[in-house]
Amino acid sequence: MNGVPRIALHATAAAVIFFCTFTQVHAQAQSPAPSPSPSASPSAQQPDDEDRNPFVPEAAAPLPPGMTGSDVNDPRAKLSPGLYNAGETAMGMKHLLLLKKPSAFQLGTSDPDDPKVQKMLSQMGGNAVAKIPKAMHLVIAQLAFANSDLAFQGNYLFQGNFYGMNIYDISNPAKATLVTSMVCPGGQGDVSVYKNLMFMSVETPNGRIDCGTQGFPPGPPPTPEEEKEKKRPVPAAQKDRFRGVRIFDISDIKNPKQVAAVQTCRGSHTHTLVIDPNDKENVYIYVSGTSFVRRPEELAGCSAGEEPDKDPNTALFRIDVIKVPLAAPQDAKIVSNPRVFIDPRTGAINGLNNGGTHGKNGKEEKAKDTNQCHDITVYSAIGLAAGACSGNGILLDIKDPVNPKRVDAVNDPNYSYWHSASFSNDGTKVVFTDEWGGGLGARCRPTDPNKWGADAIFDLSNDKLSFQSYYKMPAAQSDTENCVAHNGSLIPVPGRDIEVQAWYQGGVSVMDFTDPAHPFEIAYFDRGPIDPKMLVLGGDWSAYWYNGYIYGSEIARGLDVFELTPSKFLTQNEIDAARSVRVNELNVQNQQKIEWPASLTVAKAYLDQLSRSQALPDNKVAALRKAIASAESSHMSAGSLAKLKKMTPALQKDAGTVKSSADAARLHALAAILEHPAA
Amino acid sequence: MKNISNGLNGRIRRFVRGGRIRPARAFIGFFAQLLLGSALMTQFSPAIRAEQDHSSGPVVVQPGAPGQPTKTLPASTMGKLPPRSQAEVDFMQGMIMHHAQAVEMTAMIPSHTGNKGLRLLGARIRSSQMDEIKLMKRWLAVHGEPASMEMPGMPGMDKSGHPMPLMPGMLTPQQMDALRKAKAADFDHLFLAGMIQHHNGALTMVKDLFDTPGAGQDAEVFNFATDADNTQRAEIKIMNTMLDKEFPEEKR
Numbered sequence: 001m002n003g004v005p006r007i008a009l010h011a012t013a014a015a016v017i018f019f020c021t022f023t024q025v026h027a028q029a030q031s032p033a034p035s036p037s038p039s040a041s042p043s044a045q046q047p048d049d050e051d052r053n054p055f056v057p058e059a060a061a062p063l064p065p066g067m068t069g070s071d072v073n074d075p076r077a078k079l080s081p082g083l084y085n086a087g088e089t090a091m092g093m094k095h096l097l098l099l100k101k102p103s104a105f106q107l108g109t110s111d112p113d114d115p116k117v118q119k120m121l122s123q124m125g126g127n128a129v130a131k132i133p134k135a136m137h138l139v140i141a142q143l144a145f146a147n148s149d150l151a152f153q154g155n156y157l158f159q160g161n162f163y164g165m166n167i168y169d170i171s172n173p174a175k176a177t178l179v180t181s182m183v184c185p186g187g188q189g190d191v192s193v194y195k196n197l198m199f200m201s202v203e204t205p206n207g208r209i210d211c212g213t214q215g216f217p218p219g220p221p222p223t224p225e226e227e228k229e230k231k232r233p234v235p236a237a238q239k240d241r242f243r244g245v246r247i248f249d250i251s252d253i254k255n256p257k258q259v260a261a262v263q264t265c266r267g268s269h270t271h272t273l274v275i276d277p278n279d280k281e282n283v284y285i286y287v288s289g290t291s292f293v294r295r296p297e298e299l300a301g302c303s304a305g306e307e308p309d310k311d312p313n314t315a316l317f318r319i320d321v322i323k324v325p326l327a328a329p330q331d332a333k334i335v336s337n338p339r340v341f342i343d344p345r346t347g348a349i350n351g352l353n354n355g356g357t358h359g360k361n362g363k364e365e366k367a368k369d370t371n372q373c374h375d376i377t378v379y380s381a382i383g384l385a386a387g388a389c390s391g392n393g394i395l396l397d398i399k400d401p402v403n404p405k406r407v408d409a410v411n412d413p414n415y416s417y418w419h420s421a422s423f424s425n426d427g428t429k430v431v432f433t434d435e436w437g438g439g440l441g442a443r444c445r446p447t448d449p450n451k452w453g454a455d456a457i458f459d460l461s462n463d464k465l466s467f468q469s470y471y472k473m474p475a476a477q478s479d480t481e482n483c484v485a486h487n488g489s490l491i492p493v494p495g496r497d498i499e500v501q502a503w504y505q506g507g508v509s510v511m512d513f514t515d516p517a518h519p520f521e522i523a524y525f526d527r528g529p530i531d532p533k534m535l536v537l538g539g540d541w542s543a544y545w546y547n548g549y550i551y552g553s554e555i556a557r558g559l560d561v562f563e564l565t566p567s568k569f570l571t572q573n574e575i576d577a578a579r580s581v582r583v584n585e586l587n588v589q590n591q592q593k594i595e596w597p598a599s600l601t602v603a604k605a606y607l608d609q610l611s612r613s614q615a616l617p618d619n620k621v622a623a624l625r626k627a628i629a630s631a632e633s634s635h636m637s638a639g640s641l642a643k644l645k646k647m648t649p650a651l652q653k654d655a656g657t658v659k660s661s662a663d664a665a666r667l668h669a670l671a672a673i674l675e676h677p678a679a
Numbered sequence: 680m681k682n683i684s685n686g687l688n689g690r691i692r693r694f695v696r697g698g699r700i701r702p703a704r705a706f707i708g709f710f711a712q713l714l715l716g717s718a719l720m721t722q723f724s725p726a727i728r729a730e731q732d733h734s735s736g737p738v739v740v741q742p743g744a745p746g747q748p749t750k751t752l753p754a755s756t757m758g759k760l761p762p763r764s765q766a767e768v769d770f771m772q773g774m775i776m777h778h779a780q781a782v783e784m785t786a787m788i789p790s791h792t793g794n795k796g797l798r799l800l801g802a803r804i805r806s807s808q809m810d811e812i813k814l815m816k817r818w819l820a821v822h823g824e825p826a827s828m829e830m831p832g833m834p835g836m837d838k839s840g841h842p843m844p845l846m847p848g849m850l851t852p853q854q855m856d857a858l859r860k861a862k863a864a865d866f867d868h869l870f871l872a873g874m875i876q877h878h879n880g881a882l883t884m885v886k887d888l889f890d891t892p893g894a895g896q897d898a899e900v901f902n903f904a905t906d907a908d909n910t911q912r913a914e915i916k917i918m919n920t921m922l923d924k925e926f927p928e929e930k931r
Contacts, residue, residue: 058810104739104756143898145758162898163758178737183752185761187898205889206761206896210744215761219892238892248742255749258742291905292889306912330745369916438906 057479057535060447067449074475076507079528081480083557086530092510092523092567093550096174100558104181105145105163143537144185146555149270149487152546152586153193156253159553160189164211165200166559167253173549173561180254184211186242192273192587194283197329198248198256203267203291207242211258216241237298243267245285245322247329260332262322265293265302265315270375273590274321276401277380284401285322285332288373289315290390308349316371317341317349319387321402336402340387340394341370352392352409374435375420379427381593384463386421386430393418393432393458395465407463414451414470420487423460424497425594429516430458430465431499433485440537444483444506446476453484455501457516468516473501473509475526480535481505487542491550491564492581492594493574494602495609495666498522500550504539505529508552508562512569514662522569525552525562546586548579577605598678600628606670615663616654623647628674636679644674763822766894770904771815772828774884777846778808778815781877784850784870787859791866796921800914804874807910811903818899847887848880864925871922878911878918 063069071077079087088095148160155171156179167180184200186207192199206215216238245268247260266289274284293304293315305311318339324332343351352370370391378385378398385396385404395408412434419435436453437443443453454472458465477483481504488501497514500523507526513519530536538556552560566572580601581594596602607624610616616624627647631640648671655667739752785805788798816826829843830836837843845851850858850873858869885908889895895904 058813102737102739103758104752105758107758107760143902144760146898181737181739181756183739183741183756187901204896204898204901205894210747211742213741213759213761215896216893218762218764218766218894221765247745254738255740255751256742257749258745258747260745291901292885292908295890 057442060442060445060479063447064449067451069446069448070444070450070472070476071474072446072476076475076524076526077477079526081529081532083530083536086528088525088527090523090525092565092570093508093525093562094565095525095560095562096549097176097561098554098558099168099176099178099561101145101147101161101556102166102178102181104183105147105161105166107145143187146188146537146541147553147558148188148541148555149190150542150544150551150553150588151191151193151198152544152551154584157546157551157559158191158193158198159559160191160200162187162189162204163213165189165191165198165256167250167256168559170546170549170551170561173551173563176559176561180256182248182256183213184246184258185213185215186246188269190268190270192271192285192590193250193585194273194275194587195326195585196249196251197259197283197324197326198250199271199273199285200246200248201268201271201287202243202246203269203289205241205243207267209240209242209261212240237295239298241298243294245271245287247324247332249329259329260324262332262334263299264289264320264334265299266291266372267294270589272376272378272385273587274378274385274398274401275380275590279401281326283324283326285324286376286378286385286404287320287322287334288375289320290372290374312349314349317369319373319376319404321404323402338404340373340396340404340406341389341392342406352389352394374418375589377421377423377589377591379423379591379593381591382423382427384423384427384460386423386432388418388420388432390417393421393430393456393465395430395460395463397463408465410458410465410467412456412467414449414454415456416452419485420589422488422490422499422588423591424513425490425492428460429468429497429513430460431471431488431513432456432458433487433501435484435486437482437484439484439486439504440482440535442477442479442481442483442535444473444475444477444481444503445479450474455485455511455519457513457519459516469519471511471513471519473503473506473524474521475506475524477506478529478532480529480531480533482535482537482539486540487544487588489542489544489586489588490591490594491545491578492596493570493578493605494596495606495662495669496574500543500545502540502543502552504541504555506539508540508543508550508560510564523564523567525560530556542588544586544588545578547582571605571608573601573604573608577602598673598676600632600673600677603628603670603673603677606666606673609666610663610670613660613663615658615660615667620650624674631677636677641677644677648674761896762893764891764894764896766888766891767897767900768819768822768824769828770884770888770894770900771819772824772826773846774881774907775812775815775819775826776828776843777849777877777881777884778812780849780855781805781808781874782812783855784858784874784877787866788870791862792870793863794867794925796925797867797870800917800921801870804914811907814903818903846880847883848877850877868922868926871918871925875915875918875922878915881911882908882915 075089144162146162151158155169157168157170159166164184165182168176169179170176186202187204188201190201242261244262244264246258248256249259250256264287268287269290270288272286274286294302296302302315303311303313305314308314308317318337320334321336322332323335339349341352342349350369370389373387373389376385376387383399385398387394387396393410394406396404397407398404415434416436419433421430421432423430433455434453450472451470454470456470457468459468483504483506486502486504488499491498491500496512498512500510502508507524509521510523511519512522530538540552541555543550543552550562554560564575580597580599607621611621627643631644634640651667651671655664658664739754739756740749741752742749782805785801788801819826828837830838835843854873858873861869885904888904895901
């Protein structure tokens with residue numbers, strides 16, 4: 001999410017009215033939801049009208065000529081609304097669990113009969129239980145308690161929140177349980193973990209070094225004299241304010257201890273863990289800051305010059321790199337401020353612009369300078385990082401992680417806000433996302449072009465990106481569902497490039513981009529809007545695959561857990577092969593190379609793919625399946641293994657003649673496994 | 680859209696039993712304050728330190744500053760908001776007034792100039808500023824605050840009964856008159872110069888907000904102000920380029 005919460009405010013208000021309805025329904029003994037009678041209303045032609053209802057969603061602009069919108073006939077297009085009882089639909093995946101957001105991360109509780117509410121009410125000296133809007137408690141300050149990104153380690157899942165962090169035990173994913181709620185406000189709470197360390201992004205001005213929830217007291221009102229002269233006191237620098245990256249020791253998962261807090265000029269909207277394969281002593285953090293630059297009185301050396309020729313030290317037009325000594329994380333500090341937008345010919349540090357054609361409201365917009373990265377994904381195995389930097393997608397050489405060098409940059413006329421990136425496992429493709437509208441807008445309506453707010457898939461070779469296609473979650477969503485491309489991760493199905501991705505209230509969509517010019521959807525989950533009448537901020541922020549399951553971080557509702565189910569697009573063997581890949585840690589923006597075991601499970605997945613693409617004739621597929629089954633049932637007897645081995649030369653030969661390079665790679669990989677299958 | 684709008688009004692009306700939308704807003708505001716009040720109250724209640732449980736059940740903890748121990752909070756801990764700042768309310772009310780002038784200025788464009796580039800720019804500014812006015816009104820409604828800083832029933836007067844001062848960068852009545860009287864290229868020039876002045880004022884307001892102790896801590900206000908700042912900076916850049924291109928003799 002970038003900082004554009006146009007709709008977030010709907011949330012609060014929506015909750016109020018949402019609940020008003022709810023109360024009434026409740027009082028009427030579960031009568032159907034009232035359907036308000038439509039009549040004339042203030043129209044878009046009377047925008048200056050004082051009384052125009054500010055809670056109504058913005059009217060969708062018409063579909064621009066030559067563009068296609070989202071599919072209104074998709075089963076996801078018209079699901080019934082509800083916070084916890086919305087209609088749901090899925091294809092190729094199964095929803096296992098929704099764990100509601102813990103109460104420490106809610107302003108109130110959803111149940112007026114809850115003793116906590118009773119206590120609160122008695123404290124206030126009131127007894128107006130019937131009048132307290134239930135759902136209002138959940139969303140009155142929704143952004144302040146919004147769930148954000150995810151990280152994983154062993155049996156633990158770390159869910160960031162604008163208010164802190166929640167840690168779940170996922171040893172039984174379908175019965176995940178909350179372990180630790182860590183209160184430590186500061187938004188967005190972007191999270192990474194590395195061994196005993198946990199990192200967390202903070203950008204909002206209520207962030208405190210001591211994790212306090214009290215923020216900072218408002219200053220005294222201006223004296224009459226100051227008022228008269230319109231003089232404002234220079235604010236005292238808040239030495240306790242924290243905007244930057246926090247580092248915690250999580251050796252005791254129930255007792256995270258803050259060991260360092262590295263201040264930055266723009267705070268940290270997101271951050272990326274960087275592991276240098278040649279440096280065992282340190283890890284690095286790339287900090288992407290997108291908000292205002294602090295005053296130098298508060299943090300020395302910060303300046304906000306728009307024109308870098310006049311202010312060469314400006315905190316704009318750069319990222320920050322933190323070095324974290326593993327033996328002494330308390331000594332973590334900023335070690336460089338790479339000027340990743342520099343024009344190498346002129347030396348200008350504002351050397352990139354977005355070349356865009358449409359702004360966040362879908363209106364025409366001219367090119368503007370790129371001065372920030374929103375998120376960076378590093379892939380150390382290939383020495384590259386992909387930066388999604390507001391107006392551009394950039395490619396960085398990170399072999400020297402302290403001094404990343406830009407090697408390519410792209411823009412796209414259909415892109416509004418370059419938000420995030422992921423590489424294919426072989427490093428030949430990059431999927432960027434466009435967070436058109438900032439993540440809080442409804443951007444999957446029937447009239448929203450399917451090239452806007454979409455993924456853009458690029459080929460990557462010789463450090464050059466070349467555009468191939470767009471992918472957007474295809475189902476139309478209502479105008480009360482915030483929906484746009486957001487965070488996703490690879491699913492380790494061998495032989496294919498598959499990404500699972502969150503689309504906020506557009507749900508979760510699983511995409512195959514093996515052929516980068518023709519991506520297609522292979523699975524999805526969606527639930528209806530939180531509210532049918534106004535946009536209440538919600539939906540999955542991230543959807544990531546981790547050791548066999550898909551986890552979704554639901555902004556308003558909590559934590560989602562899913563599993564894949566076989567379909568015509570994906571076989572059980574392919575799912576099993578993906579599940580056979582295990583990692584100890586997952587920080588999606590620090591992409592790790594997936595290695596598959598040389599197992600017969602993986603071989604069967606390749607075989608299914610070769611059968612699906614008809615690269616092998618049915619009789620050959622059947623013979624191979626039979627031989628594999630016999631090896632399995634005989635517990636890898638010498639005879640069965642010898643038989644498998646005998647089949648490999650033919651596969652290698654087929655690899656030389658098949659049309660598709662993906663099939664050739666599958667045949668080679670299959671032959672390699674059958675040559676020496678692992679037990 | 681229309682259905683939705685009326686759906687809401689209908690719901691509000693029913694809820695307040697025939698009342699108009701304003702009482703409903705006041706009601707919303709009352710609850711907002713009630714809740715905030717309760718949040719503050721909880722904050723002042725003595726913190727109960729539970730023994731840390733390493734065996735079972737979730738814990739609620741709050742780390743200290745680096746190097747300091749982590750506290751265990753009671754399981755009943757609920758979320759709290761940072762303190763409300765009057766500067767946030769003033770900022771939202773002031774920015775509505777500020778944006779309203781931009782909308783007024785862009786409304787002149789169709790009858791005052793045929794400049795295609797300016798028409799497009801004006802349409803975009805108009806659209807985003809109207810959108811934001813709506814957002815600010817929502818925020819104020821939810822927080823039980825009026826949309827205007829004027830004294831109720833006394834348009835043009837502030838709460839102390841003095842004439843409302845202009846927000847930073849707003850065009851003076853004289854500047855607005857001059858703009859109204861100008862046509863074609865003269866209008867284009869005055870409009871661009873005026874809107875740059877106007878937008879720079881918005882940047883000042885954002886800066887003042889974040890420079891005010893305790894202000895900008897509300898997550899929604901933080902995000903809105905950050906976004907308005909980014910958007911208007913980009914528009915200033917575009918307008919400067921237009922000025923350079925169309926009025927090259929002008930040395931600014």
